Amino acid sequence: MLSDTQVLVNTDSADLITSIEQLRSVLPAITDSMAATMAGIAQRYTFRLPRFYAEKILLNDIHDPLWALALPNAGELADTGEERWDAFQLADRAVNHPRWIQKYRYEALLRVTDFCSGLCRYCYLKNRDVTPGRISHQEIDAMFDQAEQSPQRRELREIILSGGDPLAVPAGVLEHFAMRMDRLNKTVSRRITVTIHTREPVWYPQRILGNAALHQALKKLSPASYILHVVHPREVTPELHQAMLALTELSDSRRPLMMSQHPLFRGINDSAAIITDMYDRMDSGPVVFKPYYLIHPFPDGTLPEHRLTLLESQKILRDLASAPGTRVPLLTIPTPMGKCVIGPYEQLTDRGGYYLLHTKDGVPVQYAISPHYDPAETREHIPIMPEIHRAAVV
Numbered sequence: 001m002l003s004d005t006q007v008l009v010n011t012d013s014a015d016l017i018t019s020i021e022q023l024r025s026v027l028p029a030i031t032d033s034m035a036a037t038m039a040g041i042a043q044r045y046t047f048r049l050p051r052f053y054a055e056k057i058l059l060n061d062i063h064d065p066l067w068a069l070a071l072p073n074a075g076e077l078a079d080t081g082e083e084r085w086d087a088f089q090l091a092d093r094a095v096n097h098p099r100w101i102q103k104y105r106y107e108a109l110l111r112v113t114d115f116c117s118g119l120c121r122y123c124y125l126k127n128r129d130v131t132p133g134r135i136s137h138q139e140i141d142a143m144f145d146q147a148e149q150s151p152q153r154r155e156l157r158e159i160i161l162s163g164g165d166p167l168a169v170p171a172g173v174l175e176h177f178a179m180r181m182d183r184l185n186k187t188v189s190r191r192i193t194v195t196i197h198t199r200e201p202v203w204y205p206q207r208i209l210g211n212a213a214l215h216q217a218l219k220k221l222s223p224a225s226y227i228l229h230v231v232h233p234r235e236v237t238p239e240l241h242q243a244m245l246a247l248t249e250l251s252d253s254r255r256p257l258m259m260s261q262h263p264l265f266r267g268i269n270d271s272a273a274i275i276t277d278m279y280d281r282m283d284s285g286p287v288v289f290k291p292y293y294l295i296h297p298f299p300d301g302t303l304p305e306h307r308l309t310l311l312e313s314q315k316i317l318r319d320l321a322s323a324p325g326t327r328v329p330l331l332t333i334p335t336p337m338g339k340c341v342i343g344p345y346e347q348l349t350d351r352g353g354y355y356l357l358h359t360k361d362g363v364p365v366q367y368a369i370s371p372h373y374d375p376a377e378t379r380e381h382i383p384i385m386p387e388i389h390r391a392a393v394v
């Protein structure tokens with residue numbers, strides 16, 4: 001479960017809603033019984049929502065589908081907490097540290113914090129043992145000291161800063177990363193780039209806009225790309241465009257790629273029309289933008305009523321595919337053994353209750369076919385094949 005180990009600074013305290021009572025002052029359509037349910041769920045899974053998101057993006061309407069993504073609801077109790085997305089890592093990874101997640105020899109992901117300004121109700125991390133709190137300078141040094149000594153660093157091509165949200169950490173943390181990235185890059189012949197995964201420009205763009213210390217740190221870090229987590233057309237605000245522009249303009253040269261990824265949810269963004277509208281709005285601003293990943297829902301974390309079958313996700317991709325390649329995302333299926341990517345016209349064959357998929361590295365995965373959510377379902381239904389996994393990564 002995500003913890004609130006970080007002390008909010010004063011501006012955050014005013015800008016972040018942390019109780020159902022505060023929320024009702026912005027969304028008075030919440031009824032007494034809904035408020036009671038929300039408060040009960042919030043006892044189990046922390047509630048936090050930026051005031052900006054509540055006021056500018058949510059509708060004061062109990063039928064607004066975005067309520068289920070942002071406000072506590074009973075569907076969350078169906079989360080079994082057995083998501084195994086991070087469970088399997090390379091035996092031969094460059095760094096051994098709980099915040100260093102490495103499933104591929106060419107890419108590592110760093111969980112730099114467990115904090116996000118808003119907490120997505122579908123977050124698969126909320127019910128998991130994640131390393132609490134924000135990364136310290138000592139932890140960064142411990143990881144990069146190992147990386148500098150590891151022969152595996154020569155295969156690394158990208159380090160992803162993720163979380164929680166890396167744009168919600170103090171600027172000093174990012175400056176320290178920048179310094180250690182520079183040092184690490186001096187030990188390899190091919191540059192290791194940095195990518196930042198963030199939802200902060202959607203939740204709370206004010207944290208980015210006009211934040212000189214953050215800008216200074218990001219200028220030093222000089223990420224090659226940002227992957228924005230945007231799930232619905234209404235989340236594309238003028239403030240999001242301003243934040244994208246601010247992040248892009250920090251670099252005088254080698255401006256970062258601005259991309260997006262988002263899960264697919266039934267009733268929220270489960271049609272090519274909605275997704276195209278979102279992409280069009282993203283692209284209507286001053287920053288060039290590339291749709292990157294459509295993410296088939298995680299078995300755990302995703303609320304039961306939002307789950308799609310793999311064939312339904314593939315149909316959405318097919319409906320998006322007749323467009324220039326720059327406008328077409330990849331459909332990725334998260335599995336314990338890594339991401340699988342499938343094409344719009346790939347034949348998915350029922351092999352006795354599962355599809356045979358392959359990760360990006362060619363590792364076979366038996367992906368269970370489950371057209372409807374089964375509360376008894378767990379990730380155990382996606383068996384891993386350890387002998388093949390080992391063979392593939394050695």
Ligand code: SF4
Nearest residue numbers: 116119120123164199
């Ligand atoms: S932004 Fe990402 S890490 Fe943060 S709560 Fe949402 S899904 Fe979880």
